[in-house]
Amino acid sequence: MKTTQESQKTIPVVDDVDVLVCGGGPAGVAAAVAASRAGAHTRLIEAHGSLGGIWTVGAMAYICGMHESKGGILREIVDELRNRDAVGLSGRAFDIEPAKLVLEEMCLQSGVMLRLHTRVAAAQRGESNRLATVITESKSGREAWKASVVIDCTGDGDVAALAGCGFDIGRPESDEAQPMSFIAVVGGIHLDEVRPYTHLRNLAPGEDAAIHKHRLRELLERAGTPPSYSLPTLFHVRDDLFILMSNHEYARSATNADDLTKATLQGRTEVHAQVQALRHLGGAWKDICIVATSGQVGVREGRRIHGRYAITAQDLASGARHPDAVSRCHFGVDIHATNPKESKGLGNEGVHAKPYDIPLRALIVRDVDGLMMAGRCISGDFVSHSSYRVTADAVPMGEAAGKVSAVAAKSNRLPHEVAWPEEEIAANKLDARDGL
Numbered sequence: 001m002k003t004t005q006e007s008q009k010t011i012p013v014v015d016d017v018d019v020l021v022c023g024g025g026p027a028g029v030a031a032a033v034a035a036s037r038a039g040a041h042t043r044l045i046e047a048h049g050s051l052g053g054i055w056t057v058g059a060m061a062y063i064c065g066m067h068e069s070k071g072g073i074l075r076e077i078v079d080e081l082r083n084r085d086a087v088g089l090s091g092r093a094f095d096i097e098p099a100k101l102v103l104e105e106m107c108l109q110s111g112v113m114l115r116l117h118t119r120v121a122a123a124q125r126g127e128s129n130r131l132a133t134v135i136t137e138s139k140s141g142r143e144a145w146k147a148s149v150v151i152d153c154t155g156d157g158d159v160a161a162l163a164g165c166g167f168d169i170g171r172p173e174s175d176e177a178q179p180m181s182f183i184a185v186v187g188g189i190h191l192d193e194v195r196p197y198t199h200l201r202n203l204a205p206g207e208d209a210a211i212h213k214h215r216l217r218e219l220l221e222r223a224g225t226p227p228s229y230s231l232p233t234l235f236h237v238r239d240d241l242f243i244l245m246s247n248h249e250y251a252r253s254a255t256n257a258d259d260l261t262k263a264t265l266q267g268r269t270e271v272h273a274q275v276q277a278l279r280h281l282g283g284a285w286k287d288i289c290i291v292a293t294s295g296q297v298g299v300r301e302g303r304r305i306h307g308r309y310a311i312t313a314q315d316l317a318s319g320a321r322h323p324d325a326v327s328r329c330h331f332g333v334d335i336h337a338t339n340p341k342e343s344k345g346l347g348n349e350g351v352h353a354k355p356y357d358i359p360l361r362a363l364i365v366r367d368v369d370g371l372m373m374a375g376r377c378i379s380g381d382f383v384s385h386s387s388y389r390v391t392a393d394a395v396p397m398g399e400a401a402g403k404v405s406a407v408a409a410k411s412n413r414l415p416h417e418v419a420w421p422e423e424e425i426a427a428n429k430l431d432a433r434d435g436l
């Protein structure tokens with residue numbers, strides 16, 4: 001490959017804050033709101049033009065892993081979406097546009113300073129192995145940002161990787177990662193007519209939980225467009241608005257722009273062909289149309305940054321408990337097929353998860369100081385990641401990282417020097433911690 005030298009530039013340091021959150025997905029929003037509410041001068045930087053990550057730009061507005069014990073910012077988000085009549089019958093899917101506004105308002109009302117349309121491009125260590133500067137690229141050019149504590153909520157662990165931290169991607173034996181999915185929001189169909197194909201969660205007794213997915217696959221096959229994801233799912237959002245997850249993009253790397261481009265082009269082609277084919281079937285499907293598609297192809301798996309603790313499949317199988325738990329994960333192992341020659345569906349690969357704790361140590365980067373992480377880039381193995389990555393855990397992780405970072409910044413400590421929770425909660429009060 002040909003190479004060229006980039007000339008050295010002097011760039012402005014545009015802000016020096018207590019807590020800098022990079023990435024404004026479910027984890028990043030929660031981290032920024034929690035840090036700011038805890039009194040930290042907090043800045044949130046997001047690459048896209050709206051907050052929400054997979055929920056909005058990814059068009060996959062559905063909360064997995066919800067449990068009655070989960071409160072805090074996650075509950076606030078859900079309650080606010082309900083207040084705006086934006087939550088569907090499943091109680092888990094919601095309307096993307098009100099969600100963008102809710103997340104923005106939560107940040108602004110909490111005092112978070114927002115910078116959209118800005119991507120982290122570099123991260124520099126200072127003396128004593130502490131993360132010193134984050135450098136971004138945007139229409140304003142290259143800019144530098146300083147903070148007492150940085151939280152990497154980019155999903156792919158961009159900040160940590162740019163700072164030279166260790167990480168893993170995919171299966172340990174083959175590097176195969178879970179497939180990406182390109183999502184479509186569809187309209188022009190009516191719940192009463194397509195209910196048998198819809199994911200609603202209120203199954204009849206004894207009904208196969210995936211029956212609606214099998215029906216939809218058979219329908220797509222009959223229409224002449226067998227889906228690359230063999231368990232295609234139609235989520236009801238509200239009225240005649242639905243989310244269609246029917247595409248798998250196999251063997252694509254989250255850290256390769258050519259792969260992301262190919263996945264986007266192929267995914268869009270596939271979902272358009274499917275919707276067109278359903279229209280041709282007529283009947284309940286005669287007016288189906290695409291309302292929107294992912295602005296960013298959905299990446300299930302990027303880097304898993306090495307932390308001070310790595311969550312393992314064994315933790316899930318045993319239902320691990322930790323004194324520094326930040327969330328108790330109730331979601332099972334959910335590995336989307338990595339090799340389409342073997343399967344195009346999903347499974348748990350023999351690991352049966354019991355509710356388990358996500359410890360704060362898995363949110364603290366191992367190789368550089370002053371850097372935390374939350375969401376799908378935290379420290380864990382391939383199998384456990386397929387469970388803890390869901391948004392009902394990404395939000396509490398973000399909330400905890402925000403609180404700890406704020407305490408660390410205000411007290412001139414590093415995140416790993418802050419006890420969690422600060423005021424020693426006795427072991428018998430673990431459940432109180434569930435509801436962060």
Ligand SMILES: Cc1cc2nc3c(=O)[nH]c(=O)nc-3n(C[C@H](O)[C@H](O)[C@H](O)COP(=O)(O)OP(=O)(O)OC[C@H]3O[C@@H](n4cnc5c(N)ncnc54)[C@H](O)[C@@H]3O)c2cc1C
Pocket residue numbers: 022023024025026027028045046047048051052053054055060061062063064065118119120121153154155156158180181182297298299300301374375376377389390391392394
């Ligand atoms: C197709 C698909 C379907 C899924 N379905 C569900 C589901 O139904 N329910 C569920 O709960 N979970 C689901 N998940 C899992 C879940 O969505 C993710 O694991 C979750 O998004 C984790 O939140 P996050 O905040 O860590 O990451 P993300 O939602 O990916 O957010 C990361 C944010 O960081 C920004 N960013 C990235 N890089 C940079 C950078 N360099 N500089 C600045 N900003 C950056 C991104 O733009 C984005 O806003 C799904 C995932 C996929 C891909």
